[in-house]
Amino acid sequence: MRIGWLAPLLWIGVVPGATAAEPDLALAEQTYQQHCQQCHGVNRIGAAGPALLPQSLSRIKPDEIRQVIENGRPASQMAAFGAVLEPAQIDGLTxxxxxxxxxxxxxxxxxxxxxxxxLADVATLPDKPQHHADPLNLFVVVEAGDHHVNIVDGDRFEVLARFASHFAVHGGPKFSPDGRFVYFASRDGWISLYDLHNLKLIAEVRAGLNTRNLAVSKDGRWVLVGNTLPGNLVVLDARDLSPVKTLATVGLDGQASRVSAVYTAPPRNSFIVALKDVKEVWELSTGPNPDFVPRRIEAEDYLDDFSFSPDYRQLLATSRKAQGGQVIDLDTGRVVTDIALPGMPHLGSGTYWKRDGHWVFATPNISKGLISVIDFDTWKVIKQIPTLGPGFFLRSHANSRYAWTDVFFGPDNDAIHLIDKQTLEIAHTLRPVPGKTAAHVEFTRDGRYLLVSIWDTDGALIVYDSNTLKEIKRLPMNKPSGKYNVGNKIEFAEGTSH
Ligand code: HEC
Structure with a gap:
């Protein structure tokens, strides 16, 4: 899934136009060296504070950059500079x-x-869960407001552990095949390994300056990190995150590329890599003694985001430049067909289910208020379901009648639609907390309950009964974003993200 979570796409490419009052960049550089460098690093690559590069800042609006410099961020080391610097200096820095x-x-x-x-020696730690919760029904919940991670018991809905993460975890944590270990990537390139049996951080490594996401191989031996700065792939040993190999992502034509996303394809025993600046998809085999030499598949367009068919034979890929999607057969390496899709479909966060014996795939759209439903046999769009606004995530479960989607953008962002998986109509619209953004759903392993995020500083995780749609419990949290059920993730369950 495109986890940049908070609408990063909307700000990409927003470089303020040169105006008459173009600030003096040399002067701004001096101000930076004097007041900011000690925390944000030489050359802005980050230190105690996060990296301040265009790639890292694309996640927030330009106005917010100015606002943070002026007023600081509460409960963090980022102080307010409004009283120290002149407004012109703050403009210059922004x-x-x-x-x-x-x-x-x-x-x-x-x-x-x-x-x-x-940070810990796994060999000396017990290999059985040191807590009483079902290890396969734990949730990992990212609390974006103050950069923490919660481990939540998926039966009692209680927080078992809470720890500080690196700045801006994103891209979706991934699990070892047995569900014991979880791997996180932060936007600044930090990768962390956490032991869910012992509730302990095991290891950390900085694999790049700006990271898109990571994937774990089917056998749990390797972690692949996809970076946008520098444009490369980094293979890590999944046992302790020690670096194994770095591959520059350079196309056959010599063009260097950023990585759009990396995912694991379990039936193929491989990693699939989408590239942003080169029209190629890479497959890295993760069988015994892998050499990590890519098999290159030529695509018709740059790949911003993609999803797999249920059998992992095909890729359903999109690009902002394309007027829709392309379907790539991973065995033949050929583009099978194009699919006309309006707006900006968010394929990586779509989901599939069976309807009248056919697999269908539904994708939200981040620029238009609609959900597109595609038949996997014909690749035809069979339905466009109008919603109250553009959405970001769509989730379901084999045991749920509904696919749940948010309306992330626009005035109705407090609404959640429940789409009937058979009629393809909106069956219910919930407003968990009127006036506050509701987003991202994940089901318990058995599909009986689900968790919804209220994306607000004064937010919450709300637990619903997936049949009665009644609220069961509310856990207060600071901007809870993604949440991931261990069992659903390691089984690559229908309805969840890859
Ligand atoms: C004492 C350390 C420190 C100093 C000095 C400092 N910062 Fe920060 N800054 C931080 C930390 C820590 C954060 C992350 C805050 C959070 O948790 O959101 C941050 C966050 C930011 C952010 C938001 C980044 C994002 O991606 O959300 C901006 C912009 C920023 N700082 C700019 C500046 C500028 C400009 C200066 C100098 C005028 C400066 N900072 C000086 C520690 C510092």
Missing amino acids: HYLQRPPAVEPTWSEDDTRRSHHL
Whole structure:
């Protein structure tokens, strides 16, 4: 799924136009060196504070950058500079931070190696759960407001553990095949390994300066990290995150590319990699003794995002530049067909289910208020379901009658639609907390309950009964974003994200 979670697409490419009062960037650089560098790092690559590069800042609006510098961020080391700096200096910094640094920041294999550290020795830890919850019905919940992760018991709906994450975890944590270990990527390239049996962090490494997401191989031996800065792939040993190999993502034509997304394809025993600036899809085999040499598949367009068919034979891919989607057969390496899809479908966060004996795939759309439903046999769009606004996530479960989708963008962002999987009509619209954004649903392993996020500083995780639609419990949280059920994830269950 495209987890940049908070609508990063909307701000990508927003570089403030040169106006008459173009701020003095050299002066801004001096201000940065004097007041900011000690926390945000030489060349803005981050230190105690997050990286301040255009790639990292694309997740927030330009106005918010200015606002943070002026007023700081509560309960963090980021102080308010409104009283220290002149408004013109703050404008200058806001402008400067959205420009690439004069010297392109680098991050080498040696930098990765040096950043690696172990926090606990797995060999000395018990290999049975040291808590009383069902290890396959735990939820990992990312609390984006203050950069924490919660481990939630999926039967009692109680928080078992809560710990600080690196800045801006995103891309969806991934699990080892037995569900014991979970892997996180932060936007700044930090990868963390956490033991869910012992509720302990095991290891960390910084694999890049700006990371898109990570994937774990079917056998649980390898972690693949996809980076946008520098544009490359980093293979880590899943046992302790020690670096194994770095592959520059360069197309056959020599063009360097950022990575759009990496996912694991379990039946193929491989990683699939989508590239943003080169029209290629890469497959890296993860069988015995893998060499991590990519098999290149030529695509018709750049891939921003993709989803798999239920048998993992085909990719359903989109691009912002394309007027729709392309279907790529992974065995033949050929583009099978194009699919006309309006707006900006968010394929990575779509989901599929069976309807009248056919697999159908439904995708939200981040620029139009509609859900497109596609028949997997004919690749035809069979229904466009109008919603109250563009949505970000769509989730279901084999035991649920409904697919749940948010209306993330626009005035109705407090609404959640429940789409009947057979009639393809909206059966219910809930407003969990009127006036506050509701987003991202994940079911318990058995599909009886589901969790919805109220995306607000003063937000919550709300538990619903998936049949009666009654609220069961509410856990207060600070901007809870993604949540991931261990069992659903390791079984690659129908209805959840990859
Ligand atoms: C004492 C350390 C420190 C100093 C000095 C500092 N910052 Fe920060 N800054 C932080 C931390 C920590 C955060 C993350 C806050 C949070 O949790 O949201 C942050 C966040 C930010 C963000 C938001 C980044 C994002 O992706 O959300 C911006 C922009 C920023 N700082 C700009 C500046 C500028 C400009 C200066 C100098 C005028 C500065 N900071 C000085 C520690 C610092």
